[in-house]
Amino acid sequence: MEAAIFCPSGTMTNQIAIKCFTQPLDELIADQTAHVYRYEGGGIAFNSAVSTRLLNGYRGILTAEMIAPEINAENIHYPHTSLVVLENTVNKGGGACYSLNQIAPIASLCKERGLKLHLDGARIFNALAHTGDKAVDYGNYFDGISVCLSKGLGAPVGSVLLADKATIKYARRIRKVLGGGMRQAGFLAAAGIFALDHHVERLQIDHAHARILAEELANCPLVSNIIPVETNIVLFDTIELADTVLNKLAAKGIKAGSTDKHRIRFVTHLDVHADQVEYVVSVLKSLS
Template sequence: MSNSVVNMYSDTVTKPTEAMLQAMITAEVGDDMSGEDPTVNRLESMVAELLNKDAAVFACSGTQSNQMGIRSHCFPGDELLIEEQGHIARFEGGAPAAISGITTRTVRGRHGMLDIADLEGKVYVDNQHLAVTKLLCCENTTNGGGGRTWPVDQIQRVCGWAHEAGLKTHLDGARLFNAVIASDVHVREICDGFDTVSICFSKGLGCPMGSVLVGSAESIRRARRVRKMLGGALRQAGIIAAAAIHALENHVDRLADDHANARAFAEAIADIDGISVELDGVESNLVFFDVDPAVGDASQLSAALRERGVRIGAMGPRTLRGCTHLDVDREGVMLAAEAIRNCVHAGIQQFAATPFGPFCRA
């Protein structure tokens, strides 16, 4: 590690590499809102071709890209179905309701994933009392589900079921390439069953910002209108698209290193008294682990770690999430694991606790 701070708070904290900056500086640019930025056009074609979809559109963020996808399928009064841990349901500010006038119905699954048995009986009949069940949203890898990857046969089965039921399907692929690497399959095997897929470049792929939504020509045409309404249609966005192209060409295979570092970190903390981690659940770059109540709260451990130069966030009263990425190496994750051991050993009770975790008031 080049400095003493180990930031495992999120994979969104990465800084662009020298090579990425060089690609950004030398990017050919134009007015993307008029479809005239050659680098954005190239990125959109690359991603559409990679996923074997008709078209793609660049977006500022994963939230924007998800909401563009949702709005491309739904009208006010419709509803979407999603596993209850889904980012779209929990962490996008209620955007489906606010932006598209649609309701979100959450379904309990396992580790952020659903199967047909969870969904059967959930699609409303056409009845004036009821919202129109229009869309199924999935997430791969699952963030709230612990970084798990959907078994490919399960994701294909669920998409097949949704289409049979007359629903559209959207994939929040903020960490799609982590899923590709973890599952060791071609990206199309994961994406074929989805009408739209949102991919983030600002997570494991290490870009400063940017997402892409892919889908049918008609969905993407509609999504472009939504992007414009959201203020997300940019001008010389090629400087950002160049980073994304660089990442697609150079940062996908290396996600395996992040996954190996996550595993090494999980194994290193697994034998700390007062810390529990489900090793089998560590499938990608996210490591969720719990602190024993006798030791203290997750927020206290997070604060104690911060004093030692390690950033790992509390995700609930007992649960923390450590995240590996381009800017944390093996030495870094081992230092973080050692810091956890030292904090637990030294005691964390002197740090202020957030009584109910970071997200709930009561």
């Protein structure tokens, strides 16, 4: 990676990358749970006039073997496949993450077939904390990487798009058109720099808290299933409707969210401390 730009949000960095790496009438490949498809307001179609080929990876994790047969042949009837988008860690997959050993075959396939490869790395440092891979090595595999500064890293706002110099030059123009060319953004970027300098190594603490939550949830009478925890996201299913359980938690001062009628999502971060984890566990065990 040679250059980068700072943007207000990860949605913007992802949408800029898609615009940089595609042309109208193209198609990109992503998992069906991908943030770029589910949670970016239809921006793929609106901003880039690109269609999306959705795959069903286990917990959102794709493989080269899954992707290869979905790359369209050159035919006037088919959209031109030009981009693959991976997400690491996978939000809807409960924080599941790729290792570089899993990414390498996908990158090789994309290079062989002439496709660009973009990473929605909103939680990339959580993935690195889990796998032990090095951030610098990611530049060998991806054409673009989006990194969020305000999730696990704890900055107040902002995401960064990394790519080569030519791509970032064009990305600056797209950012301006999308309204992301902020004035006096330096103090926001400074907070991101502080987070990168001081909040990366402590991500292991968040992961430990998530594991504790998952282990203790197994003893809660309302919990019927727990998705295996890899990083800082805990997904679990409840016997009662999720909204019912969430209301009970809210009455005890605990905020959480649901991803389905019976599925609740906890996320640990630098503002969640060990005593708070213990409190959440005690409340959950008391519910019936």
